[in-house]
Amino acid sequence: MKIKGTTVRVSIVQIGLVTALTLILIAYVILTGDYGSLLWAVPVLVMLLVIPSALNYMSQSQYDDLIPYYEAEAVTVRLASIRPNDIGKIVRIEGVVERVLFKSLNRPQYLVADKSGEMSVKMFTTPKEDVKKDDVVVVLGQVIKRYVVVGDPVINAVSIRKKSNN
Numbered sequence: 001m002k003i004k005g006t007t008v009r010v011s012i013v014q015i016g017l018v019t020a021l022t023l024i025l026i027a028y029v030i031l032t033g034d035y036g037s038l039l040w041a042v043p044v045l046v047m048l049l050v051i052p053s054a055l056n057y058m059s060q061s062q063y064d065d066l067i068p069y070y071e072a073e074a075v076t077v078r079l080a081s082i083r084p085n086d087i088g089k090i091v092r093i094e095g096v097v098e099r100v101l102f103k104s105l106n107r108p109q110y111l112v113a114d115k116s117g118e119m120s121v122k123m124f125t126t127p128k129e130d131v132k133k134d135d136v137v138v139v140l141g142q143v144i145k146r147y148v149v150v151g152d153p154v155i156n157a158v159s160i161r162k163k164s165n166n
Contacts, residue, residue: 009126010053012104018048056106059125066158070140080116082153086143091155093119093139094163100133110160112139120146120154127160136163 025041028034074092082091095114102109110121110131121139131137141157 009056009106010049011106014049014052018045021045021048056126060128063125063158067140070142070158074140078116079112079114079119082119082143082155084145084153086153087145089143091139091141091143093121093141093155095137095139097131097133097135097137100131110137110157112137112155121157121160122154123157123160127157129161131160131162137161138163 022045025037025045029038070090073090075089076092076094079093079095093112093114095112095118097110098113098118099111100108101111106126108123108127108131110123111118112121113119121141122144137160139155139157140159141155143153144156145151146154
């Protein structure tokens with residue numbers, strides 16, 4: 001679904017949850033005849049779809065606003081050169097996607113490799129493009145610690161896009 005040029009995706013977990021709860025609700029109403037429960041249950045089911053979609057839209061809009069700043073400030077680096085003292089640094093990397101995780105949760109994590117090494121690239125919203133394994137990508141992001149206060153450096157991406165062959 002597109003809202004003001006921003007693609008909003010509903011995660012498969014979200015769809016599964018709403019489907020399961022809908023089936024439970026239908027069974028409950030059929031077995032008990034309690035049609036009054038539909039007055040509160042149907043709006044709750046709708047909100048279970050609307051609220052996460054709205055949050056996804058807001059985070060994507062916020063990331064879109066950050067992209068020009070990151071494009072202006074980013075330093076192009078090789079993955080092997082990123083060290084713990086680079087935490088907070090805004091970087092641009094190019095590489096090949098070797099693995100994609102958590103895509104169905106709308107919080108994808110990519111393992112991106114260049115000739116110097118590989119690194120985890122996390123995104124906390126749905127990317128604009130559908131990035132898959134073996135795609136050559138350009139990533140704009142900030143170096144962060146893997147587990148908030150500890151861990152190896154990873155990249156928190158605000159943009160990941162397929163590299164054009166131009």
